[in-house]
Amino acid sequence: MQKSWAEAYATARDSAKPLPGEPTPVGAAAGRVLAAAVRCERPVPAFDNAAMDGYAVAGAGPWTIRGRVLAGAVTGGPVVTPGCAVEIATGAPVPAGTEAVIPYERCAVDGGVVSAGRPERAHIRRAGDSLAVGALVVPAGRTVTATVVAAAEQAGAEQVLAHRAPTVTLLVTGDEVISDGVPGPGQVRDTFTGLVTAVTARAGGVLDGRRLLPDRRDLLDAALREAGTDVVVVSGSSSAGAADHLHELLSAGGATWLVRGVACRPGHPQALAVLPDGRWVVSLPGNPYAGLVAALTLLEPLLTALAGRPAAVLPCAPVSGSPKLMPGGVRIVPAEADGTLIGAGSVGLHAAANADFLAVLPGDWTPGSPATLLRVP
Numbered sequence: 001m002q003k004s005w006a007e008a009y010a011t012a013r014d015s016a017k018p019l020p021g022e023p024t025p026v027g028a029a030a031g032r033v034l035a036a037a038v039r040c041e042r043p044v045p046a047f048d049n050a051a052m053d054g055y056a057v058a059g060a061g062p063w064t065i066r067g068r069v070l071a072g073a074v075t076g077g078p079v080v081t082p083g084c085a086v087e088i089a090t091g092a093p094v095p096a097g098t099e100a101v102i103p104y105e106r107c108a109v110d111g112g113v114v115s116a117g118r119p120e121r122a123h124i125r126r127a128g129d130s131l132a133v134g135a136l137v138v139p140a141g142r143t144v145t146a147t148v149v150a151a152a153e154q155a156g157a158e159q160v161l162a163h164r165a166p167t168v169t170l171l172v173t174g175d176e177v178i179s180d181g182v183p184g185p186g187q188v189r190d191t192f193t194g195l196v197t198a199v200t201a202r203a204g205g206v207l208d209g210r211r212l213l214p215d216r217r218d219l220l221d222a223a224l225r226e227a228g229t230d231v232v233v234v235s236g237s238s239s240a241g242a243a244d245h246l247h248e249l250l251s252a253g254g255a256t257w258l259v260r261g262v263a264c265r266p267g268h269p270q271a272l273a274v275l276p277d278g279r280w281v282v283s284l285p286g287n288p289y290a291g292l293v294a295a296l297t298l299l300e301p302l303l304t305a306l307a308g309r310p311a312a313v314l315p316c317a318p319v320s321g322s323p324k325l326m327p328g329g330v331r332i333v334p335a336e337a338d339g340t341l342i343g344a345g346s347v348g349l350h351a352a353a354n355a356d357f358l359a360v361l362p363g364d365w366t367p368g369s370p371a372t373l374l375r376v377p
């Protein structure tokens with residue numbers, strides 16, 4: 001059941017459908033993905049208004065000034081008849097009868113009378129000129145950015161249909177793992193919570209709960225049952241040791257294994273399974289760098305798909321260095337932005353912390369040839 005790295009990544013990316021769309025206030029939808037197109041509900045602009053500060057006129061000049069209308073006015077003020085002008089501000093509703101707005105700089109004003117050459121342009125923005133009711137604002141599938149929010153609000157959309165953001169529970173296993181403070185003898189400080197939070201957020205998910213669990217089968221079993229999220233991430237307990245209960249529990253619980261082991265170093269014990277109730281379980285090996293590799297191999301593409309986001313197109317660029325390769329599998333090595341590989345074992349995170357990418361190096365890779373790159377969170 002062990003898969004190649006590419007098969008494992010593709011399985012995580014392709015196995016999940018986007019979560020259903022739900023009506024969401026536009027302002028709360030940022031980062032989510034549109035499950036339906038946003039259409040214009042209010043014309044843009046909403047009413048005929050002046051495109052310039054100046055005078056609204058009709059007929060031939062000179063024009064006698066009859067009043068003034070500023071932006072925010074409910075109506076365009078006095079009706080403009082031939083020979084009349086109304087002083088007007090950009091964005092103000094144009095008075096009925098207006099044929100053109102003449103900018104101040106083209107006008108001469110003397111004793112309440114405006115003179116100007118023949119207007120070259122109307123300088124009136126008509127209702128719906130920019131976007132008419134029913135027109136497409138943004139299509140389904142687009143991630144809601146700040147600009148999408150602003151465009152939807154401008155077009156009068158109060159709510160959008162957005163895919164639900166996948167929720168994640170992180171179960172950090174290990175008798176020896178502490179969440180903060182100075183580790184005592186035999187203890188280690190948890191390195192997974194921050195990384196899983198960041199990878200989850202980057203993929204459009206939400207970390208909804210985190211628990212530290214001692215290596216007890218009954219407690220892990222209960223925690224797996226209780227996690228009410230779309231995805232349960234378990235760090236540690238991925239291997240074959242006496243305290244590693246996850247695989248046994250998942251098999252006993254009727255889980256379907258989609259990935260069970262990956263031909264990569266580090267991170268080979270990582271796994272992806274689906275519980276009978278549809279929840280996903282991602283197993284991250286306990287060694288910290290191996291766990292980061294697994295989070296980028298399985299967790300990120302899975303969450304991206306559940307969030308309804310388009311699959312990432314992984315960059316591929318030449319990298320150089322002399323890492324030990326893995327015959328028949330891939331070695332995953334931190335790399336700087338210029339392609340320089342930085343050595344790493346499966347435990348220390350310092351090399352990844354100094355890298356921009358993790359380079360996926362096939363067994364037959366040669367220095368200077370291209371490699372698929374995973375962005376370091």
Ligand SMILES: Nc1nc2c(c(=O)[nH]1)N[C@H]1C(S)=C(S)[C@@H](COP(=O)(O)OP(=O)(O)OC[C@H]3O[C@@H](n4cnc5c(N)ncnc54)[C@H](O)[C@@H]3O)O[C@H]1N2
Pocket residue numbers: 172173174176177188189190191192235236237238239240241244266267268269284285286287288290346
């Ligand atoms: N007989 C075998 N033993 C091991 C194999 C194997 O194939 N056969 N694989 C090795 C590899 S590779 C890895 S990776 C680890 C995976 O171990 P687990 O996922 O079961 O994790 P643990 O045994 O609980 O811990 C391993 C290591 O990582 C440290 N750890 C765990 N959680 C955290 C955390 N939250 N923060 C920081 N460090 C953590 C833990 O203290 C251990 O040192 O198995 C190998 N063994």
Ligand code: MOO
Pocket residue numbers: 265266267268269285287290346347
């Ligand atoms: O996957 Mo373990 O990954 O080498 O430490």
